[in-house]
Amino acid sequence: AAGVIQSPRHLIKEKRETATLKCYPIPRHDTVYWYQQGPGQDPQFLISFYEKMQSDKGSIPDRFSAQQFSDYHSELNMSSLELGDSALYFCASSLVSRGVSYQETQYFGPGTRLLVL
Amino acid sequence: GNSVTQMEGPVTLSEEAFLTINCTYTATGYPSLFWYVQYPGEGLQLLLKATKADDKGSNKGFEATYRKETTSFHLEKGSVQVSDSAVYFCALSDPPGYALNFGKGTSLLVTP
Numbered sequence: 001a002a003g004v005i006q007s008p009r010h011l012i013k014e015k016r017e018t019a020t021l022k023c024y025p026i027p028r029h030d031t032v033y034w035y036q037q038g039p040g041q042d043p044q045f046l047i048s049f050y051e052k053m054q055s056d057k058g059s060i061p062d063r064f065s066a067q068q069f070s071d072y073h074s075e076l077n078m079s080s081l082e083l084g085d086s087a088l089y090f091c092a093s094s095l096v097s098r099g100v101s102y103q104e105t106q107y108f109g110p111g112t113r114l115l116v117l
Numbered sequence: 118g119n120s121v122t123q124m125e126g127p128v129t130l131s132e133e134a135f136l137t138i139n140c141t142y143t144a145t146g147y148p149s150l151f152w153y154v155q156y157p158g159e160g161l162q163l164l165l166k167a168t169k170a171d172d173k174g175s176n177k178g179f180e181a182t183y184r185k186e187t188t189s190f191h192l193e194k195g196s197v198q199v200s201d202s203a204v205y206f207c208a209l210s211d212p213p214g215y216a217l218n219f220g221k222g223t224s225l226l227v228t229p
Contacts, residue, residue, distance in 0.1 A: 031214065033216065033217075035217075041221075042206060042219040042220060042221050042222050043161070043206075043217070043219050044219075045216035045217065045218075048215070048216060055215075056215055056216050058216055090160060090161065092161075092217075094214065096214040105151075105163060105166060106163075106210075106217060107163065108153075108160045108161040108162070108163075109160055110159065110160040111160045
């Protein structure tokens, strides 16, 4: 079965640089979520999109932005990178279909490991 | 607000031992509950879920029952294997379909 695809898998950046992470959800899933997991930490919710519109916002820094495109893939843009941004970034997708019926299970991608030097 | 509290690790067990990882939650609504597992260097995999009170989720010998009266969702397995060594996260979504709130994770090490 198709899974969530994330690219790149690993990324090394310098402080103050920018980074773009990509996420390709499971086909026909309508919702994408982004999470950040620091070393030895639990994943923290950043932002989500339902049908290409932002649906929920968590602890996403103002330096970060995200969007979901017409083909449902999503990108997380990170600017002015700081050392503390070094983390594993997960994308998850689900088929929520709000207003009709919903499934709440989120399926996670393998993550992008970002290292800021 | 919503939160999840799970037992601190690491937990070290011998192969074939019984496993319990405690998880309790606080939610403003009626959450869906999940257990995710993370193997070293990998992403999060859904282990099991429950969406209403008294539901029992099960998968690969793991079980957890949604207990609304005690706001708990404890993970159990009757006989662990070395391959079960991983970090286990309890999580909730409230309302269902929205962001997941995770516990801090419990590291499990199973020795031969």
